[in-house]
Amino acid sequence: MNERYSRQILFRGIGEDGQQMLQNKHVLVIGAGALGTGNSEILVRSGVGKITIVDRDYVEWSNLQRQQLYTEQDAEQQMPKAISAQRRLQAINRDVTIEAHIADVTPTEMEQFAPDTDLIMDATDNFEIRMIINDAAQKYSVPWIYGSIVASYGISYTILPQSSPCLNCLLQGMPVGGLTCDTGGVISPVVQMVVAYQTAEALKILTENWSDLRRELISFDIWSNDHSSVNVDKLKFVDCPSCSTEPIYPFLSQSQTKTEVLCGRDTVQIRPASKETRNLEDIAKHLSNLGDVNQNSFLLQFRTDQNRMIMFKDGRVLVHGTNDATEARSLYHQYFA
The missing domain is CATH 3.40.50.720 (NAD(P)-binding Rossmann-like Domain)
Structure with a gap:
């Protein structure tokens, strides 16, 4: 052994x-x-x-x-x-x-x-x-x-x-x-x-x-x-x-919540209705004129003057700086949907 x-x-x-x-x-x-x-x-x-x-x-x-x-x-x-x-x-x-x-x-x-x-x-x-x-x-x-x-x-x-x-x-x-x-x-x-x-x-x-x-x-x-x-x-x-x-x-x-407030983190997670692999490079190019974008092989970070968002390859997005699910969904649809 x-x-x-x-x-x-x-x-x-x-x-x-x-x-x-x-x-x-x-x-x-x-x-x-x-x-x-x-x-x-x-x-x-x-x-x-x-x-x-x-x-x-x-x-x-x-x-x-x-x-x-x-x-x-x-x-x-x-x-x-x-x-x-x-x-x-x-x-x-x-x-x-x-x-x-x-x-x-x-x-x-x-x-x-x-x-x-x-x-x-x-x-x-x-x-x-x-x-x-x-x-x-x-x-x-x-x-x-x-x-x-x-x-x-x-x-x-x-x-x-x-x-x-x-x-x-x-x-x-x-x-x-x-x-x-x-x-x-x-x-x-x-x-x-x-x-x-x-x-x-x-x-x-x-x-x-x-x-x-x-x-x-x-x-x-x-x-x-x-x-x-x-x-x-x-x-x-x-x-x-x-x-x-x-x-x-x-x-x-039971069906799982698509929008989840992460307790104590001032962050909301948005999960797409169906799983899909997102092309982060294409999304980064699209967002580059709208704010600051940083990317690695697994996720991208997008910043505007007011918000910071993280997108993973599976389409999930973490919206930082808010615990308001309605506001988070609005930002998600504005930039990623």
Whole structure:
């Protein structure tokens, strides 16, 4: 077995058999922010055979404080997070297959990615996507590990289809509002704590050490030194629409919002009604007389005196400087439709 994993192989919970299992497994990481970069790096360094990373955003300066795979150059070039993460991870371990997808996760993406996956890592920042993950995980019987951070607070829970309560059991629907990293801030140590909980569970699942899994929901505040561990087994809902014996997977079947206000970021995302690959060079030429245009291989940035907009190849546009969906749609149709 490769010398690079020798210390991991010495650990009795993994050993040579467990290391071979890791090399034959595929993990889907949804989100390439703080939790996504931390989770991905540990799994890649551990020798998981294939990692698929899906993220819709690009690297900004505010990310560098806690999102460990990115550099100042990534922020300067506004590189898509999935691409920057892939490049850095491939440099860490060339033996791991790493796929990167610049995409907004909708039911379509989850139906595409989930069936060929051994484990899903939640590294998202909103419950709309988490509920889609939850339904897809239940439909295709894929374990997934929920993780969330804000300020100095973190939470993690491992969800096993047909066994544990699912996220819909625990929440009984979609939460509304709440503090986010963009409104309440976040400190880096809480990221590392949640990543540690998530990846420890991931290694247990991927090496099939099922009896060692933590069957509790963990939450803590690393600043105020609070910590709790709660058994939520009794919250499994017999009529849950996502995980009962007759599920309807409600979050896979509902149509997704085409206009989304990104909480706390003074930004609105516009997603076109149908997927299409846009020619960024042609669009850049068209916009060059209307404002300042900067472009790389994955996205273009367009600035006017009042607004800044980012367009990705899949047609998505981030309208910065407003949280008014009507205004954002107007700007989208004015310049990109």
